[in-house]
Amino acid sequence: MEALLEAKLEKLLEQVQKPARYAGGEMNTSVKPFDEAELTFAFCFPDTYDIGMSHLGIKILYHIINKQPWGLCERVFTPWPDMGDAMRREGIPLFSLESRTPVRDFDLVGFTLQYEMSYTNILEMLDLARIPLYARDRGEKDPLVVAGGPCAYNPEPLANFVDAYMIGDGEDVMVELCAAVREGKRQGKSRLAILEDLAAIRGVYVPAFYDVCYNADGTVKSCTPNRPGVPAKVQRCVVTDLNGAEYPESFPVPYTDIVFDRIVLEIMRGCTRGCRFCQAGMIYRPVRERSLDRLLALADSLEKTTGYEEISLSSLSSGDYPCLAELIRALMDRYQQKRVSISLPSMRIDNIVKQSLEETQKVKKSGLTLAPEAGTQRLRDVINKGVTEEDLIRAVTDAFESGWSTVKLYFMSGLPTETDEDLQGIADLCKKTVAAYFSVPKDRRARGLKVTASVSVFVPKPFTPFQWVGQDTLEVIRGKQERMREYMRLKGVTYNWHESTLSFLEACISRGDRRIGDVIYTAWKDGCRFDGWNEHFRYETWLAAFEKCGLDPAFYAYRVRPLEEVLPWDVIDAGVTKEFLIREYEKALKGTTTKDCRKGCNACGLQRWKGACPAYENARGV
């Protein structure tokens, strides 16, 4: 940034909230000289520093790009509205934290899509960076705007703003994509020629190379390549060997408080349980484990380079990690002396090992979070959650006996086939949890029971067996929430519910088509940003944006889609096949469960790709 702007920025930072968010210079951040890098990548997280810095993906990809001798990656987060407004007023363009380089001077500007309601922040960041928002308006001098992450599996809502998507595990495709851009730059290729090179890489989707046609009723008719050499369906990337995959040996250590300020060890990727509402469980298939040795080596170097006091084991279902008890014991042995605590955020009810509970709380006690998701066995079978009431009661009783007194229970309302009985079932489970606490003798339980039940609104997601279902209408949701408040007047239980209008918009966008992009643009233009933050969420403005664009939100959120309808995200091959999802959808409506695929292949689709699913190939002796 030029000196004059830098001086303005310094002054401005004294006036905004939490200026430490914009300081940079943290331990273990990149100090490469910007001008010497052959390929520069601005890693943009469309939320605040405190949220973004808690995210594992950014740490992995930041490490990978900076590890390339020719690559440089710097971080950018969305400025909080006070800062964003001040930057506009003072003419300060969006800049990177490391070298304070304007984002528009980077070769690649990459966004991670973790949450649909952060999409307006992407437009806000592009605008603050003075990069044309629509891909078609960008010229040879503008950066290429790329995106990835779980929400990229439906690339259509942002298709008009993104030059190229990376679908699937990012470790390898990120390097391939950066290398291709570097090569294109060296040969002086045009923007279009570089995009053509990118489209040839597995997992890369270039929206401009596909034309979308619609039927008279507004549904998608087709999405087809408009030039040769572009695949009709983009296959997602799969990292088959997690031990061989890159993982950072050091994390940036923030100065300011962030949400998850600790070492994160990803012990496993993917989940074999097959919960039907869960997008992560479908798109991160197959399950892949990191070895005990690799994890201990990573823990060692991360502990040394960060000085963190806590190690968190991360995966979709940590209890399914085969050597969990061994891993926890080894970590405790190594770090108890150094006062490092171990935490396990994603435990399933049915495999909580009492011993591992006791182990992990030796150093520091934290709350226990469990997710039964639904109130009755019938509905848990519909969603294939596969846990029973006995599992839950056993888990909380074990926890109470081991000295825990704070339990959080997560549920969803609005799941397909839900009835009033299922809602009452939620209250019933809470009651039984309280009773389990009192069943433990007074001298053996900790004081101060606190049960928190959070009930969120179900949002159907692409690439799940529920991708065809209609979301409950706002009216129905509100009625259910009102009844829930009655049922949940329970002693010792705190009941939380979620803003239903936010879930409604999330449903519109997550299964949206390319036309939704204009709604997002209009909402942003009319002042929406940080929609996921209560104090900034402006529902009326969003509704008005739909109206201005001539689109009906109910069409996207409420409509039950026929199985034969072309879905906006059909252009992506996520690994799981439509046949599998249909099979699961039909089983759900019948209340039939599907077994954990560790117990035998369910033919979800991953078996089609050679080497992709080790469990399948081991079973077949390949």
Added chain:
Amino acid sequence: MKMLAVFEKGPRLRLIGHLDLMRAMQRALRRSDLPIRYSQGFNPHILLTFAAPLNLGAVGEREIMEVPVEGTVDPAFFLDRLNAALPPDLKILACRAVEDTHKSPMALLRAARYSAQPEGGADDVAPFIGPFLAQKTVPAVKKTKSGEKEVDIRPMIHELSCRDGRIFATLDLREESTCKMELLLDRLYAFAGLETPHFLVRRLMLLGEDGNAFVPLEDV
């Protein structure tokens, strides 16, 4: 044994708060693998004290902290090890070992020397410094936790001068009497009938006492 360390809090970190800085230093100490001491109790933390918190927005050129250690540690070794574990904008400049019985830097602190660089230079205010100091009293309103309080800051000002576009001052910094550089500048510009400009404050040095003279705190 305790380590007295002089460190720099660079310009990039001037908006990092006291508690954040404390945590950053504790993490650096953990990374350094030096034989630091922990507090007793249920949630042990690293023992570490700063001589005085620095105002948000100011650069600290020679800040001072005290780190109790186990056994004997060579100060040069301590300095090297800790510097290797610190981010670029934090740097240990000097280090000295003292006995556990040595008074804490917080207790020995008497004053601090500051500089302030006003935007657009200090030429306009320079002629007013003499007359300002000639006043018998300089009333100022101090904001405290219990509300606003009128104080006379004149006796807290030990030196005030102007050089190379910067204003220098030595001001009281002890429990019973503290004058912040920002407050002094506010009074000085009001006296001159000028609008207080934007300025960058640097705390240049923390001072203790030897007889009747100020000496660098780390030497006491």
